[in-house]
Structures are given as structure tokens and as C-alpha cells.
Amino acid sequence: MSRTATWIVLAVASLAFIVFDWMVPEVGTGPLYLPLIALAGWRLGPREAWAVAVAAAFLNILPLHGIDAGMSPLAATVRGLVRFGAYAFVAVTVSGLRRAFDRERHAARHDTLTGALNRASVEAHARTVLGSAVSGAPVTVLALADIDGFKSVNDTAGHAAGDDVLRRFSASAATVLGKGDRFGRLGGDEFVVLLQASTTAAAASRVEAVHRRLRNGLRGSGHPIGVSMGALVVPPGATTDWSAALREADRLMYVAKRSGKGGFRIEISATTDPVPGERNAA
Numbered sequence: 001m002s003r004t005a006t007w008i009v010l011a012v013a014s015l016a017f018i019v020f021d022w023m024v025p026e027v028g029t030g031p032l033y034l035p036l037i038a039l040a041g042w043r044l045g046p047r048e049a050w051a052v053a054v055a056a057a058f059l060n061i062l063p064l065h066g067i068d069a070g071m072s073p074l075a076a077t078v079r080g081l082v083r084f085g086a087y088a089f090v091a092v093t094v095s096g097l098r099r100a101f102d103r104e105r106h107a108a109r110h111d112t113l114t115g116a117l118n119r120a121s122v123e124a125h126a127r128t129v130l131g132s133a134v135s136g137a138p139v140t141v142l143a144l145a146d147i148d149g150f151k152s153v154n155d156t157a158g159h160a161a162g163d164d165v166l167r168r169f170s171a172s173a174a175t176v177l178g179k180g181d182r183f184g185r186l187g188g189d190e191f192v193v194l195l196q197a198s199t200t201a202a203a204a205s206r207v208e209a210v211h212r213r214l215r216n217g218l219r220g221s222g223h224p225i226g227v228s229m230g231a232l233v234v235p236p237g238a239t240t241d242w243s244a245a246l247r248e249a250d251r252l253m254y255v256a257k258r259s260g261k262g263g264f265r266i267e268i269s270a271t272t273d274p275v276p277g278e279r280n281a282a
Contacts, residue, residue: 041094057084114170122184172217226262
């Protein structure tokens with residue numbers, strides 16, 4: 001349910017409670033606000049949960065909630081404050097549970113060291129995108145990249161320096177990815193990039209831009225390292241298996257390495273014709 005739909009549900013339900021209280025004030029609907037506060041805390045956030053809690057408490061000290069039902073103003077106010085305490089407890093508890101849930105979900109989907117998607121997450125997304133043969137859909141690119149000379153960094157400068165290189169590499173990718181793109185770590189210094197583009201020519205340009213950004217990001221590491229990349233372009237209406245696409249991207253990456261480390265190679269799925277855009281970095 002979207003944020004807009006959530007707000008509509010909260011508004012309609014609150015209005016229904018107000019009308020019911022106006023018609024039958026001696027019953028009271030105070031406890032019924034608890035699910036609304038929980039919904040606001042889970043779907044919208046803590047501030048929204050507190051806003052609903054305050055509004056619900058205010059509605060519970062209106063005259064129609066107590067005085068018209070034979071309660072004194074003081075008793076009605078005390079009842080409202082007591083209910084506000086219950087509302088506050090729900091707001092705090094649900095908001096805390098949501099934060100914990102979000103942390104655990106993020107940890108389950110992302111690589112701890114680099115912040116990139118982990119293999120399971122990027123594979124799940126790739127299987128969905130690569131297995132969809134919808135006409136008119138964007139061009140999809142599955143690119144595999146690894147860091148040339150990464151082993152020498154670990155061997156000569158230590159694993160802490162290697163970890164810094166991996167984090168720098170991921171941070172560079174984050175600056176060039178679009179809304180529908182994904183970046184994940186397969187393991188070690190191997191990363192996968194999923195890109196979307198309007199045409200195959202645009203896909204080649206995007207691969208080149210990503211490769212350039214990753215390469216430039218590594219130049220600031222202080223180590224003689226680079227990045228090689230193999231990219232498989234999957235046109236709209238075509239489907240391919242994740243494992244097969246990954247193997248092909250891996251093959252293209254090693255073609256790029258043999259042509260001179262620090263380059264990239266692009267091909268269209270199910271063809272041997274390279275897309276204009278093969279490069280060897282200087």
C-alpha cells in the first residue's frame with residue numbers, strides 16, 4: 001500500500017470513528033485507533049505515528065466522548081490522557097519494530113563491507129529482468145566487472161587497504177547508477193552491474209560511462225589498479241537465463257582483459273556482433 005493510500009485509509013477510518021462517536025457517544029471508539037497508529041508507524045514513519053496518536057487522543061477528550069455521555073470534563077480529560085499513554089506506547093513500539101525490520105532487511109540484502117547488493121539479491125532481480133520478454137521494455141545490460149591488480153593490493157598493502165579499494169569501487173558505482181539500475185558484489189573483487197537503456201546504442205554509452213566512472217574512482221586509491229568489464233546487452237523482447245548471461249559477461253570480461261587490462265567489451269545477446277563501444281582504457 002502506497003503512502004497516499006495509507007493516508008486515505010487513516011482519514012476515512014478516523015472520520016468513520018468520529019461519526020460513530022457522535023451517534024453513540026457512550027460506547028467510545030478509543031481502542032479502535034490503536035490499529036491506525038500501528039499502520040501509520042509501520043507504513044509512514046514515527047512522526048506520522050505520533051501525529052495520529054495525538055489526533056486520536058484529542059478526539060477522545062472532545063465533549064462528545066465524555067461529557068455528553070454523562071462524564072465530567074475532568075473525567076473525560078483523564079480518560080483521554082490515559083488513552084494517549086496507550087497510543088504513545090503503540091507509536092513507540094511499532095516505530096521501533098519498523099526500524100529493526102528495515103535494518104535486518106537491509107543487512108539481508110546487502111554486502112556488509114561495500115554496501116552493494118549481495119549475490120542473492122542481485123541474482124533475484126536479474127532473473128526477473130532477464131526473464132521478461134515484454135515488447136517495448138527497456139534494453140537490459142548485464143555487466144561483470146573486476147578490479148585488475150586487486151590481489152597485489154592485498155599482498156603488498158594488506159587487507160585493510162584492499163577493503164578500502166572495494167568500498168571506493170562501490171561508492172563510485174553509486175554515483176553513476178540510475179533508478180532502474182542495480183549494482184551487486186558476487187564475491188572477492190567481482191561485481192555485477194545491471195543497467196537499463198532505451199536503445200542498444202544508449203546501452204553502449206551507459207556501459208562506457210559506468211566503466212569510466214569506476215576506473216576514475218580507483219585512480220584515487222593510490223594503487224596501480226584498474227577495472228575490466230564485460231557487458232551483455234539484452235534487447236527488448238529477448239530473454240536469457242541469469243546463469244548463461246553471467247557466463248557470457250564473464251567471457252566478455254576476459255576478452256577485454258586479453259586485449260589489454262582496464263578495458264571493456266560489449267556484445268548483444270545471442271549474437272557475436274559487438275556493439276560499437278569496445279574500448280581499451282589508456
